[in-house]
Amino acid sequence: MSDENKMVEAWIKFNCAGCQRPIRVEDDMGGLEFPCRKCGVVMVIPEKSGMTPEIVSEAPTPKKKTVSMSMSMPRGLGAMKTEVSQKTADSMASTFLGGLLAVVGAIIMGMFMRRGGRA
Numbered sequence: 001m002s003d004e005n006k007m008v009e010a011w012i013k014f015n016c017a018g019c020q021r022p023i024r025v026e027d028d029m030g031g032l033e034f035p036c037r038k039c040g041v042v043m044v045i046p047e048k049s050g051m052t053p054e055i056v057s058e059a060p061t062p063k064k065k066t067v068s069m070s071m072s073m074p075r076g077l078g079a080m081k082t083e084v085s086q087k088t089a090d091s092m093a094s095t096f097l098g099g100l101l102a103v104v105g106a107i108i109m110g111m112f113m114r115r116g117g118r119a
C-alpha cells in the first residue's frame with residue numbers, strides 16, 4: 001500500500017527554466033540534463049519538485065516554437081546569401097568602375113580635344 005503512495009510521489013515537477021512550462025519527470029532523473037522540447041533550453045533536473053532547474057545551455061532560438069526546425073536548418077541558405085551579396089557587390093563594383101572609367105575617359109578625351117583644337 002505504501003508502495004502505491006510512493007508511485008504517486010515518484011515524480012519531480014518543476015517549471016522549465018526557459019519557457020516556464022510545467023515539466024514532470026520520474027524522480028530517478030534528478031540531476032540529469034533535460035532539454036526542453038518547447039523552448040530548447042537544456043537544464044539540470046532538480047532533485048525535488050518545485051526547485052528551479054539550473055540552466056546548462058540557453059535556447060538557440062528562444063521564440064521559435066517549431067520542433068521540426070532542427071531537421072532543416074539549411075547550410076545552403078547562408079551560402080546562397082553570401083553568393084548573392086557577393087554578386088551584388090561585384091556588379092556594383094563593376095558599375096562603379098565602369099562609371100569611373102567613363103568619366104576619366106571623358107576628361108581625357110576633353111583634354112585631348114581642347115589641345116587638339118588649340119594647337
Ligand SMILES: [Zn+2]
Pocket residue numbers: 016017018019020021036037038039040041
Ligand atoms: Zn522550455
